[in-house]
Amino acid sequence: LARSLDIAEQRAADEATAVFRADVLFGLSQPQKAVPPKYFYDEAGSRLFDLICRLPEYYPTRCEVAILKARAGEIGDLMGPGASLVEFGSGSSTKVRLLLDAMAEPAAYVPIDISGPHMRAAVARLAEDYPGVAMLPVEADFTQAVRLPPLGDGRRVGFFPGSTIGNFTPDAATAFLAHVGEVLGVGSSLVIGFDLAKDWSVLEAAYDDRQGITAAFNLNLLARINREVGADFDPGAFRHKAFFNAGESRIEMHLESVREQEVRIGRHHFAFARGETIHTENSYKFSADAFLALARHAGWRMRRMWTDPKGWFAVAALER
Numbered sequence: 170l171a172r173s174l175d176i177a178e179q180r181a182a183d184e185a186t187a188v189f190r191a192d193v194l195f196g197l198s199q200p201q202k203a204v205p206p207k208y209f210y211d212e213a214g215s216r217l218f219d220l221i222c223r224l225p226e227y228y229p230t231r232c233e234v235a236i237l238k239a240r241a242g243e244i245g246d247l248m249g250p251g252a253s254l255v256e257f258g259s260g261s262s263t264k265v266r267l268l269l270d271a272m273a274e275p276a277a278y279v280p281i282d283i284s285g286p287h288m289r290a291a292v293a294r295l296a297e298d299y300p301g302v303a304m305l306p307v308e309a310d311f312t313q314a315v316r317l318p319p320l321g322d323g324r325r326v327g328f329f330p331g332s333t334i335g336n337f338t339p340d341a342a343t344a345f346l347a348h349v350g351e352v353l354g355v356g357s358s359l360v361i362g363f364d365l366a367k368d369w370s371v372l373e374a375a376y377d378d379r380q381g382i383t384a385a386f387n388l389n390l391l392a393r394i395n396r397e398v399g400a401d402f403d404p405g406a407f408r409h410k411a412f413f414n415a416g417e418s419r420i421e422m423h424l425e426s427v428r429e430q431e432v433r434i435g436r437h438h439f440a441f442a443r444g445e446t447i448h449t450e451n452s453y454k455f456s457a458d459a460f461l462a463l464a465r466h467a468g469w470r471m472r473r474m475w476t477d478p479k480g481w482f483a484v485a486a487l488e489r
């Protein structure tokens with residue numbers, strides 16, 4: 170059995186690499202070259218992201234944790250006893266502790282994450298501290314259709330913190346929240362964090378920190394593409410770029426070619442002009458009204474919404 174699982178795992182890994190390669194080839198063939206941000210999170214990228222969350226300039230994590238700490242009791246009451254918690258893009262599973270501590274007899278925790286080893290290490294740490302909670306990790310790209318493991322009769326509560334929703338365009342965000350509603354079912358709740366629009370200088374500093382951690386996070390994507398799909402990117406010939414696009418109310422991250430150059434992936438060649446970019450991420454910044462309209466279009470009603478004292482970040486409790 171162990172051996173056949175190894176083969177199944179190998180096949181899954183090969184398939185993931187083939188999808189990655191296809192996404193990269195497609196993205197680099199567009200007029201505006203682009204690679205989806207979910208590919209940031211290999212092991213090095215997941216570690217760099219955890220460092221980003223502790224940067225002085227990166228306020229979202231601190232603001233959201235403050236909200237969750239201040240409102241944990243209220244959130245726990247809203248969810249009721251025996252609920253199962255499903256987290257979309259669980260990463261290091263640190264914020265979920267605040268909810269698990271506040272919930273009455275949580276039945277199960279279902280982390281869903283694209284970065285399997287990182288997720289399993291996090292779940293192993295969590296299991297030690299919450300022996301009464303069934304840990305049911307799902308290694309998957311949560312932007313694709315996911316199937317939940319069988320859960321008990323308690324309420325299903327989705328958890329989607331960090332403003333990861335900001336990675337989607339508004340249409341894709343609506344479609345994704347509708348999909349989450351389908352997965353969780355009628356009578357479920359969703360605790361979701363989203364970043365609020367604010368002064369552009371605060372935003373740009375958060376995505377271009379002085380220590381260069383965000384730059385390393387962005388550039389790591391090229392190292393990953395080289396390693397996993399055999400490209401010949403020279404990471405030293407690209408630089409990190411982050412700016413606020415006010416018209417779209419989003420931070421954009423790009424990798425800018427510092428010179429004219431050509432990059433090869435197998436038999437494919439990609440020409441870069443000097444100054445040409447690969448668009449690697451959007452991070453939308455919302456007004457409370459815009460976010461609620463989006464949630465409503467996706468079939469969710471709002472129960473409560475909280476912000477931090479500065480009004481920089483928001484957490485909403487939705488239901489359907």
Ligand code: AVJ
Nearest residue numbers: 221331332333336376383452
């Ligand atoms: C994980 C998507 C919420 O957009 O702020 C942080 C990712 N990128 N710094 C964000 C990110 C650069 C982050 N999200």
